[in-house]
Amino acid sequence: MPIITLTTDFGIKDHSVAAVKGAIYTELTSVNIVDISHEVPPFHSTEAAYIIKNAYHNFPKGSIHIVGIDSELTPENKHLAIFLDGHYFICADNGIMSLIAKEIKPEKIVEINIHDAVQTNFTVLDVFVRVAAHIFRGGTLEVIGKPIGQIKQIKNIEPVVLAQKNQLIGHVLYIDNFGNVVTNVTKKELLQMAKGRKVKIKARGIEFEKVYNSYSDAINFNEPKDKRVEDGKKIALFNASGYLELAIYRSNLTTVGGASSLFGLKLMSTININFE
Amino acid sequence: MPIITLTTDFGIKDHSVAAVKGAIYTELTSVNIVDISHEVPPFHSTEAAYIIKNAYHNFPKGSIHIVGIDSELTPENKHLAIFLDGHYFICADNGIMSLIAKEIKPEKIVEINIHDAVQTNFTVLDVFVRVAAHIFRGGTLEVIGKPIGQIKQIKNIEPVVLAQKNQLIGHVLYIDNFGNVVTNVTKKELLQMAKGRKVKIKARGIEFEKVYNSYSDAINFNEPKDKRVEDGKKIALFNASGYLELAIYRSNLTTVGGASSLFGLKLMSTININFE
Amino acid sequence: MPIITLTTDFGIKDHSVAAVKGAIYTELTSVNIVDISHEVPPFHSTEAAYIIKNAYHNFPKGSIHIVGIDSELTPENKHLAIFLDGHYFICADNGIMSLIAKEIKPEKIVEINIHDAVQTNFTVLDVFVRVAAHIFRGGTLEVIGKPIGQIKQIKNIEPVVLAQKNQLIGHVLYIDNFGNVVTNVTKKELLQMAKGRKVKIKARGIEFEKVYNSYSDAINFNEPKDKRVEDGKKIALFNASGYLELAIYRSNLTTVGGASSLFGLKLMSTININFE
Numbered sequence: 168m169p170i171i172t173l174t175t176d177f178g179i180k181d182h183s184v185a186a187v188k189g190a191i192y193t194e195l196t197s198v199n200i201v202d203i204s205h206e207v208p209p210f211h212s213t214e215a216a217y218i219i220k221n222a223y224h225n226f227p228k229g230s231i232h233i234v235g236i237d238s239e240l241t242p243e244n245k246h247l248a249i250f251l252d253g254h255y256f257i258c259a260d261n262g263i264m265s266l267i268a269k270e271i272k273p274e275k276i277v278e279i280n281i282h283d284a285v286q287t288n289f290t291v292l293d294v295f296v297r298v299a300a301h302i303f304r305g306g307t308l309e310v311i312g313k314p315i316g317q318i319k320q321i322k323n324i325e326p327v328v329l330a331q332k333n334q335l336i337g338h339v340l341y342i343d344n345f346g347n348v349v350t351n352v353t354k355k356e357l358l359q360m361a362k363g364r365k366v367k368i369k370a371r372g373i374e375f376e377k378v379y380n381s382y383s384d385a386i387n388f389n390e391p392k393d394k395r396v397e398d399g400k401k402i403a404l405f406n407a408s409g410y411l412e413l414a415i416y417r418s419n420l421t422t423v424g425g426a427s428s429l430f431g432l433k434l435m436s437t438i439n440i441n442f443e
Numbered sequence: 444m445p446i447i448t449l450t451t452d453f454g455i456k457d458h459s460v461a462a463v464k465g466a467i468y469t470e471l472t473s474v475n476i477v478d479i480s481h482e483v484p485p486f487h488s489t490e491a492a493y494i495i496k497n498a499y500h501n502f503p504k505g506s507i508h509i510v511g512i513d514s515e516l517t518p519e520n521k522h523l524a525i526f527l528d529g530h531y532f533i534c535a536d537n538g539i540m541s542l543i544a545k546e547i548k549p550e551k552i553v554e555i556n557i558h559d560a561v562q563t564n565f566t567v568l569d570v571f572v573r574v575a576a577h578i579f580r581g582g583t584l585e586v587i588g589k590p591i592g593q594i595k596q597i598k599n600i601e602p603v604v605l606a607q608k609n610q611l612i613g614h615v616l617y618i619d620n621f622g623n624v625v626t627n628v629t630k631k632e633l634l635q636m637a638k639g640r641k642v643k644i645k646a647r648g649i650e651f652e653k654v655y656n657s658y659s660d661a662i663n664f665n666e667p668k669d670k671r672v673e674d675g676k677k678i679a680l681f682n683a684s685g686y687l688e689l690a691i692y693r694s695n696l697t698t699v700g701g702a703s704s705l706f707g708l709k710l711m712s713t714i715n716i717n718f719e
Numbered sequence: 720m721p722i723i724t725l726t727t728d729f730g731i732k733d734h735s736v737a738a739v740k741g742a743i744y745t746e747l748t749s750v751n752i753v754d755i756s757h758e759v760p761p762f763h764s765t766e767a768a769y770i771i772k773n774a775y776h777n778f779p780k781g782s783i784h785i786v787g788i789d790s791e792l793t794p795e796n797k798h799l800a801i802f803l804d805g806h807y808f809i810c811a812d813n814g815i816m817s818l819i820a821k822e823i824k825p826e827k828i829v830e831i832n833i834h835d836a837v838q839t840n841f842t843v844l845d846v847f848v849r850v851a852a853h854i855f856r857g858g859t860l861e862v863i864g865k866p867i868g869q870i871k872q873i874k875n876i877e878p879v880v881l882a883q884k885n886q887l888i889g890h891v892l893y894i895d896n897f898g899n900v901v902t903n904v905t906k907k908e909l910l911q912m913a914k915g916r917k918v919k920i921k922a923r924g925i926e927f928e929k930v931y932n933s934y935s936d937a938i939n940f941n942e943p944k945d946k947r948v949e950d951g952k953k954i955a956l957f958n959a960s961g962y963l964e965l966a967i968y969r970s971n972l973t974t975v976g977g978a979s980s981l982f983g984l985k986l987m988s989t990i991n992i993n994f995e
Contacts, residue, residue: 178620180482182498189501206732209695222734225741288657289683344730381840407841419761454896456758458774465777485971564933565959
């Protein structure tokens with residue numbers, strides 16, 4: 168029995184998320200609904216793209232992912248159902264899927280066309296739930312939409328490679344719960360371009376000369392505890408999602424502060440990576 | 444098997460919500476518990492009333508809704524179990540149900556009287572969970588309470604109709620996750636009173652001359668994208684819940700701002716609706 | 720079928736919580752996962768200890784509690800699986816279990832040693848989920864770890880009893896959703912030491928001369944409503960978890976304010992309790 172997940176910018180105070188769940192349970196009495204996130208900033212398809220990319224693949228194949236961000240139907244914002252990597256995604260065509268689709272080609276994309284049968288100004292509740300229930304019951308995508316070839320891309324999704332191949336220019340893609348700064352540069356891209364050369368990362372004047380493989384990898388546990396630099400140490404690492412991340416060891420936004428605040432980095436801030 | 448929903452002002456950091464869920468799973472091993480909201484501001488029965496009204500009816504008939512806001516038992520705050528519109532509600536008699544009961548008459552109201560059997564200073568955990576389990580197992584309301592005829596009302600729930608029938612005075616009932624401002628005037632009330640006349644809405648000096656039926660309804664998609672007013676446009680609309688709402692198109696509290704902050708409107712702020 | 724609960728400092732915006740749930744559903748298709756809290760402040764094992772202590776015992780015996788706070792494996796931060804009071808706990812050895820273990824002796828503690836088989840920098844996802852699935856399927860703790868006798872303690876967990884036995888010096892252990900201040904002094908400790916003597920509590924110059932058994936216990940409902948002191952009244956009480964709490968009646972952090980802000984009390988602030 169497939170799982171249905173929800174990712175929205177509805178927040179958790181309003182009735183909206185519960186209304187969607189109620190509608191799903193009314194259609195499908197026995198189904199497992201899992202929240203991915205409802206704290207995506209309003210209309211923020213880039214942050215949503217990062218969240219959904221890192222969450223979906225942990226779920227069993229056949230899961231159905233409803234993504235309700237910026238999903239009001241307009242002539243410029245179509246509705247999509249996508250089958251990719253064994254998972255189904257129901258969302259608007261606003262770039263949300265481009266981070267995943269950059270790495271894994273969709274097997275099937277349809278533009279949902281059941282709107283004539285549905286009067287709504289609550290898209291996720293009325294359109295997306297109906298499509299999810301259709302897929303849940305084993306229906307095909309062709310029944311609820313017409314196949315298309317392309318989806319919209321998020322702007323500037325790729326880091327820029329300078330012609331001399333000795334510099335990558337990336338930017339901040341996501342800031343996490345600990346205030347750590349995730350860039351749009353993947354471990355794979357960075358290592359492929361480094362080809363064994365030394366890496367130097369610069370972000371607003373802060374420099375990093377080494378990229379660790381985990382947070383604790385940056386700490387020398389052979390030194391006595393009172394001598395070693397630990398809490399508050401700035402580090403660059405490849406995070407568990409395979410992205411280059413600039414972090415503060417054991418950061419706490421209310422005490423030592425987080426990387427974003429301490430380094431002065433925001434979403435879209437530039438990150439320079441030099442190879443020497 | 445009925446669903447049990449939870450609406451509280453407990454917040455999601457403390458142990459309280461989990462304690463209630465644990466208690467339910469201890470009573471009823473196989474049950475589906477769904478969160479409606481735990482971010483109701485402390486003791487705020489009006490916001491809770493709006494949330495529960497817009498969430499409950501999406502759930503299957505027979506669902507049991509536990510509403511744990513301002514629920515400590517005092518001589519002035521009795522406990523209720525209500526059957527209405529095919530749904531069960533367990534809550535304190537503090538006005539929370541009056542927004543729903545204004546439109547749909549309760550079929551049965553009992554004042555819960557099982558307190559002698561329960562020693563508690565955690566009402567929701569000890570009393571409400573027990574009542575929910577009783578209903579879940581098919582028990583009748585009369586067994587756990589004595590029938591009563593009236594429930595308390597929230598103050599000023601209705602907009603005021605001026606004698607000449609050319610003005611409605613409403614107020615702000617709820618502010619949503621996007622900062623949009625929901626009034627206590629329903630689409631039905633407004634249209635019945637308008638009788639085809641022009642509508643003019645005024646709130647703290649801001650005027651609206653048209654009420655749209657959805658957010659995108661306010662945008663002219665025939666105009667080229669760079670010419671049209673879009674993000675940040677102020678609009679009045681009937682929202683998906685059937686209430687008059689004052690909104691900012693694609694509002695984002697951290698960027699363009701939301702209607703509440705931009706218009707200077709708070710809970711209970713006055714909204715004037717004139718018919719000409 | 721055991722329930723699996725999750726307590727983390729991951730927050731609810733990031734993908735992390737959903738990733739863990741997805742991983743559990745991939746291992747165990749039919750399982751009930753319940754969130755305890757994901758809003759523990761980063762790395763804050765004391766607040767986590769209070770939350771998990773007050774939540775776990777409400778769940779059915781046999782439940783499996785994953786506690787993902789400060790859980791990166793280092794030479795100084797081992798991973799534990801504990802069986803205590805009929806419940807399983809999977810966590811790092813950072814003091815989180817000491818508040819529970821102070822009152823109830825663990826029946827079994829093992830240091831998890833399956834790390835060689837797991838390549839990870841997302842401990843909760845890769846190690847803790849695997850251990851939980853092992854226990855869920857009926858596996859013993861000895862298979863995934865080696866028995867040990869001791870776990871780490873949180874510092875200053877116990878209130879200090881002055882030699883003359885006429886004063887207890889406690890501190891603030893937790894601040895709840897209503898801004899109320901929970902101390903590390905239990906009802907049992909206080910009553911045992913009081914032996915019928917009068918109790919006087921002092922915290923930053925604020926004095927309390929009576930300890931109530933509930934919030935409403937502090938209000939005289941025989942007085943007319945407009946005469947009695949009610950909202951905003953400062954009270955000391957034994958809370959539903961059995962701890963001494965300093966509170967504001969019907970506190971609301973955005974209106975009357977909460978005890979923590981009004982009394983100027985923070986985590987670890989000193990509370991003096993005198994017996995006369």
